[in-house]
Amino acid sequence: xxxxxxxxxxxxxxxxxxxxxxxxxxxxxxxxxxxxxxxxxxxxxxxxxxxxxxxxxxxxxxxxxxxxxxxxxxxxxxxxxxxxxxxxxxxxxxxxxxxxxxxxxxxxxxxxxxxxxxxxxxxxxxxxxxxxxxxxxxxxxxxxxxxxxxxxxxxxxxxxxxxxxxxxxxxxxx
Numbered sequence: 001x002x003x004x005x006x007x008x009x010x011x012x013x014x015x016x017x018x019x020x021x022x023x024x025x026x027x028x029x030x031x032x033x034x035x036x037x038x039x040x041x042x043x044x045x046x047x048x049x050x051x052x053x054x055x056x057x058x059x060x061x062x063x064x065x066x067x068x069x070x071x072x073x074x075x076x077x078x079x080x081x082x083x084x085x086x087x088x089x090x091x092x093x094x095x096x097x098x099x100x101x102x103x104x105x106x107x108x109x110x111x112x113x114x115x116x117x118x119x120x121x122x123x124x125x126x127x128x129x130x131x132x133x134x135x136x137x138x139x140x141x142x143x144x145x146x147x148x149x150x151x152x153x154x155x156x157x158x159x160x161x162x163x164x165x166x167x168x169x170x171x172x173x174x
Contacts (some may be wrong), residue, residue, distance in 0.1 A: 047074075048089055064165070071097055071158045078156055093156040094149055096128055100174050101164040103127050107173060121174050124157075125150065 047070065049058055059067050078095035080086040106127040110116040116123070125146050132139060149155045165171045 064068060068160055071160045074156075075158055091156070093154055095156050095158055096146070097158045097160060098124070098128065098131075099164075100159055100161045101133065103158065104165045104170050104174055106130070107170075121150075 025103075051074075059070060061067050074089075074093040076096040077086065077089055078091050078093060081089060081091050082094060103124065107116060107119065107123060110123060128146050132141070146155070150157075162171060162174075165174055
């Protein structure tokens with residue numbers, strides 16, 4: 001089994017040039033625009049640059065293009081940064097990788113039990129708490145751990161697999 005950090009290839013993203021201006025700065029924006037126009041290629045930025053510039057990102061790509069691997073890599077990197085093991089990114093938030101197909105099943109179960117009147121953050125936090133305890137039985141977190149961390153802005157929620165939620169209604173619900 002290969003180590004994710006050894007096989008991961010850093011991704012670059014295409015961005016609308018107008019969206020680049022506020023966070024690349026004028027000089028870098030002009031350089032990216034001129035370079036892209038000369039080469040007839042879209043402007044690109046690395047994931048580290050995008051993460052530094054934005055609190056919220058959406059990664060869009062075809063099946064098999066590496067979206068899940070990117071999120072797994074980010075979760076691992078954020079966790080190692082937080083533990084003081086590495087400093088690849090300027091990131092200290094607690095990563096919470098949420099497989100949306102599993103969260104969707106959780107919401108289905110809540111609906112069957114009559115506990116799904118208004119979907120909201122409480123359902124996501126309940127799911128995260130249950131999910132973490134199911135994948136790591138040795139981990140004992142204090143009551144309200146995730147709630148406090150999320151409210152304090154200390155978490156990075158990495159939502160994976162929107163395309164794996166089957167219907168538009170269910171996607172809207174999650």
